[in-house]
Amino acid sequence: MNNELPPGLALQKVDERIMTLNVGPQHPGSGHMRIIVQIDGDFIVACDPDPGYVHRGEEKMAEYRNYITNIPHLERPVIHDSCNILYPYVLGVEELLGIEVPERAKYIRVIASELNRCVYTMYWLAIYGIFLGHSTMFMWPAGDRELLIDLLEKMTGARVTHAHFVPGGVRNDLPPNFEDVCLRQVNYFEKRIKEYAAIFYDNPILIARTANTGVLSRQDAIRLGTTGSVLRASGVDYDLRKKEPYDVYDELDVHSNVMKEGDSYARSKIPWLDMLESCNIIRQALQKMPKSGSVRVKLKPNPKGKGLDSVYKRVESGRGSLGCYIVSDGKPEPYRLKLSVGSFRNLIALPYLLKGEKLGNMPAVYWSLNYWPVEADR
């Protein structure tokens, strides 16, 4: 069977009991992708995720733009987490060009990246809420997200697509009096998300519904190559902020949240715990940050790499490890750029988790994988 048709197009002769459902791409519970689900009664017998509906060729586009003009388009795959997706690229370019970043800029990056992680996770949590039919959990995170978006707007000038990280530091210094405002808003934000426990995470119906569904064991999580919250929910303590600290994470006290259950409930709770941890990190960073100093190294126009060279950097994004591999051949443009995103790695686990589950568990398991379709397609 060498020339097989793509999944979903092939005519399959199946048992008469089995019905094939095309969940997506025009389905309220799919996102920009399609999941081909075969069900026998209420049980899923096979599942085939079919991403690729929002492929934009980000990697190829990067080969035609120089290191600076690559910044605004590379953040497009995850505009809610735009600082984190630029982070490995910026770190890599700095190593290629041999730039030393000022200390204050490193702290500002950490603050922006943690704020952005919270903004992304709130959006993710809102959709998780509405996938489970909990409309209050859709509205509350979507509203409370505004707190941090306002903060990021003060910081970077844009609400979602910040383009704030540049090789050599960050684009702008913080506005005056930012530290106080940030501390106040982050404290209030922490108080708000702690209230979510009462209505969502401690809700007996939610626990009964998501506990012990889509269980991913520790061995399977490692073998399938999942990252981020999915991996940590299965009991593997692997957080790049602790394992491979970049910028100033080694000077901060980072606690990585781990749960042993590996079910949908654990996978949905880890991002929430991460948000609380992000608030801690932001407070520490605000305290340790140098109060003044340069935030950006002045670059020459059109900076070039030094000959044939390659670099791979990765950071912990909202969806797990996010890597960027850059090959330079001494020209102003990268010779090749490859993004390795957490979303796509976590999607691989979906067919294994959904097999044998009930159809009603599909949204809960699917979205607990912390998957962002646009990022996976790049």
Next chain:
Amino acid sequence: MSVIAPNFKFSEFVKSILDNVFWILLIFVLIGLPAVFIILFYIEMPVINGELLTPFLALTWLADPSRTLPILKAFMTTDLFKIAAFPGFGFAALIAAGTIFIERKMLAKLQLRVGPFYCGKFEGILQLMGDGLKLISKEIIIPAKADKPIFWAAPILFVATAAAFVALIPVAPGWVVADVDVGLIAVFAIIGFFPIITILSAWSSNSKFPFIGGIRALHQMVSFEIPLILSLLGVVILTGTLNLSEIVASQSNFPWIVFLPIGAIIFFITILAELERIPFDLPEAESEIVAGWLTEFSGMIYGLVQLGTYLKLYAFAALFVVLFLGGWSGPMIWPPFPEEIITDGIVMGPITAKIPGLPVFSQEMLNSVLWFIIKTVGVIFFILLPRGVFPRIRIDMLLSLGWYKLIGLAFVNIFIALGLLYAGVLGPGGIL
């Protein structure tokens, strides 16, 4: 001259009205007048000052205002008024519209947002009217492979069944459309129709997601009908009657919820499941099966189904009030009618008008209706509330809840009722 926004010309406006005035008059004469006269022949005309008002004299109310109220009052005693307006469809539809408004604003407050705001001057109160106009103006799309007659008939049957349910609800003493002695059995019969209509509409649309939704609805409704019926047996045992008006009358001292709280709780949970409301909205679970059995409905067909759903919600809430909360009974809070208006007449400038036929409704009736509405709206509020608090549950959890827990509890409730009856505390010949 722009095609999109042509300039307004008064002469053309007048001309367009004059073009149509012939048709307006013709339709009024051919349909409107006969309809009015059919209604006038139908109602029993009152006698005023020794003169029987014939239908032909009835139009004199236009000249003589003192004849307006007696004719109106005569109309209110007809069955047509009961079916179309007061305890029947119009009243229920009004409460259903109020329910939608309350639901939107209450959920908005719960979810820290504003809700409907712009349509209508006050808090978006005309939003529902806007939605209705939108639904009416939309094209009705029917799937090519649908079974068209059933697909068309199912929404209409749904509304008709819900309206039949409404007809059984006694709102005030004597104010009920169908006062049947086997009222509760009739209620069970009507509830039994809903799963049939749901599976018909789901199957006839010949599409996968509605089919799954219809099967789910069938499972849910059938398995929750049994605890629903069993939970009401306690009330029937204690009152010894199936007539809903008599059940209300038996609660003049205390509502049954005092003695049968378990039955009331079971009935409330089964109401949520029968109405497909969160946390039991599996047949419409949008993240799993798009909109469930409503997926292929569009335009006013969808609007009809929504209307039926909210009529059903009102009817179930009213049934809860009738069976467990004492229906219309409550202390007298309606102010008495000022009798001097009848004896002395109303002074309007130079003349004093004496209006026979006032008051239109008696004080007891208005008080009963007020209590009924207060209690019903309270129950509706508690039916709406879980939508903001709970996530959706799964079909296996739902079935185990229905078959294991609720049925067992319903038997406990029946034993409590039997105990109260044989101990001689309640029921026919009881102490209380």
